Amino acid sequence: MSSDQDHLRETDTEKRFEFKKEENSAFEAEKGLTEETIRVISEDKDEPQWMLDRRLRALEQFQEMPMPDDWPGAPDLSEVDVDEIVPYIRPDIETRGGAENWEDLPDEIQDTFDKLGIPEAEKNALSGVGAQYESEIVYQNMQERWEDKGVIFCDMDKAVQEHEEIVKEYFMTKAVPPSDNKFAALHGAIWSGGSFVYVPEDTTVDMPVQAYFRMNSDGMGQFEHTLIIAEENSEVHYIEGCSAPKYSAFNLHSGGVEVFVKENAHVQYSTVQNWSKNTYNLNTKRAIAEKDATMEWVSGSMGSKATMLYPSTILKGPGATDNHITIAMAGEGQNIDTGAKVYHNAPDTKSTIESKSISKDGGRTNYRGLVHMADGAENSSTSVECDALMFDNESTSDTMPYMEIQENKVDVAHEATVGKIGDEDVFYLETRGLDDDDAKQMIVAGFIEPITEELPIEYAVELNRLIELEMEGSLG
């Protein structure tokens, strides 16, 4: 590891995520969700009529749809009362669409992201950075050379204004329609902030772009929307980080992500989520992959009280590929319900899903996945591997895969294992002079290594730090 990353090792990760700032906003919507609230938000954003219409239609769908509360083992969402959250908070900043310099931001926001290490990471390893505070992007910048090539990386609200035609075509129309599920509908009604990424043909953005989402206020909901369009033969890696300090009231994060991977393009979407343990994290993420395109999802779910996250890929074009890598860790009071969905709708498509979960101190991890092979998806293959590690008897780990195979010229394989941390492995390491805690941490690090090695080094280090933090002092 180079010395560039030393700051990440030295940082006190717990302090980095747990600090709180004064709640200081320019505009705060009323609690709850009414047509009026949505009109106010839309007006505050000066949106075109079609966007307001889409929001209102989504609101109707939200009100009609049932809560997803009949899934076996799924998190209890009875506490999630949308009327109790503040759906929209515009922080007190002058520049709409995000400042281009950290110095232009109010001190407390600047300080927030400093502590989270975002400007530092930008300097070292990223092509562009967006930072969202409450409901709005406050900082957005990309290296000039990408701008020159026609790459767009901007705040989603700004994209509605400046790239209206593209947004109108893709925004919650093809990948995640609000009718998909109740929280997608909620998202469609009150979305705010998020990133718009557009990569033109034949362009490879060789360093990742990153967006960081921070909730600071008590009882708020964050509903950012991310839209990524990678044109033919292009390549981009998008990284999303999330955190919030812990409050007594619940917070709700319900993001929407739509990715369009055109012919022969390659998109990687990586998330490391460390929401505070009072956050309900209910996201809808979906990609559509055209001919010979590759979509990769890498998700680390460490935080939140409850997470429901099943990134999906529709393999629409022949030869398209999908790779899912998921890691989930649930400690006391957490229910991390994650998985993947892949639809093989064309011949010669390929998918792999690798899921690793760790549950401890009464935490619960669920893997819930669906692989669908449509009739005509000849010569397609899928391989699903789920491994779960359990630390104690209070914890729970469920694996619930669903396979729907309508084509016979396919290769479908699913494998899953569940087990406890190996006493012999711990003993072996202890005989080499490690203490019990270190031995177990090392085993966990080894368990998730296939996943961390897919992440950029900063994130791999971060993930390991988070896991160490989760495990500290909790091992018997």
Place this chain on the structure above:
Amino acid sequence: MSTQVHANLTEEQVAEISEQLDEPEWLLETRLDALDALEDLDMPAVIQTPGREWTNLDALDYESFVDPLEMAQEKDRVDADGVDVLSWSEALDEHGDLIEEQFGSVVDPQRNYLTALSTALFSAGTVVYVPEGVDAEDVKIRTRMNSRALFNYTLVVAEESASVTILERQETGEDSEVASATSDASGRYYSGVVEAVADENAHVQYGALQNLDEDTYNYQVKRGHTDQYATVNWIEGNIGSRLTKTSVETRLLGDSSESKIVGAFFGHEDQHFDLGSRVWHEAEHTTADLVTRGVLDDTARSVYEGVQDVGQDAWDTNSYQRENTLMLSDESEADASPKLIINNHDTEASHSATVGQVDAEDMFYMTSRSIPEQVAENMLVEGFFEPVLSEVAVDEFREDLADLIAHRLRE
């Protein structure tokens, strides 16, 4: 939903069935309670994913099938030394107390609409009673269904250190034509409930070979309870029926008890098999092994759900599950959902599932030895079932199943 069948059923009809079998009062009450509960009960759960229901039970049109007083069947029961294999009336006569104690203790009569219907209406029943220490092999039960609907109930009780191997065959009798001629609609309904109780150190192997007429809707629940050191093994062969929904289950209630659930199916034409294998680990040092292999041809569909549930008190659990489906036709469909529910970390559990076609390299190897393509495919299909067939302890069952498989292969 055609679950309105109970509208045509009356307490008098249920009472008449009970009376014909000369049943005690408690059993009549149980039947009437089940009849009464129909109103509020749901159909058995079916897996649903966005936009897709894996099995459509609405196709079960009971009203046209079920005439509660018009049920006919033939049964051959072959017993073994020291075991009582009794018809329902005989069993009530000889083991009334045992039946009162065990009936409904393993499969809740009001588990769902179809089990309640079965409880209210069953007229065919068998009790296998294996006294303490008796080691019995090759109990055989052959059921031939001779009416449009048949509700069948089986209770197996193996006392301490007893051992029994049971083979049940389910077929449609030849004179059933007579019965179905009285109605215009086609279709039959077979409903079977099996309860197995294995006391300490007892060993029960229950094999069922279902080869019902292919216009039959078939619903079956088989469930066993194990005491300490006991074993309940299930083997299921599904060949016949138009639509089958079954669940084969074991609750491992005693320490160091074991269960193996083995399944084989071969669907063709428009057959639909919805098969469940479920095991609950509820004590220490228990072991379970679930193995299912199936082949689909033509437009046949299979649905498989396997559940390994490890309870919080199930220390030192070993639990394994494998499911493999071979698709011979482009029009066939296979859905599978193997599930792990783990509440105790002191567990070694795994499952795997595959779906695919006959291995291309194997085919190439065979055809390069100048074996014609269809013959090669047939040999590979027969070979595919081998790991399941080798689990079958009863020779006769194994041979019958192998014959049925061979018979179904393409010419």
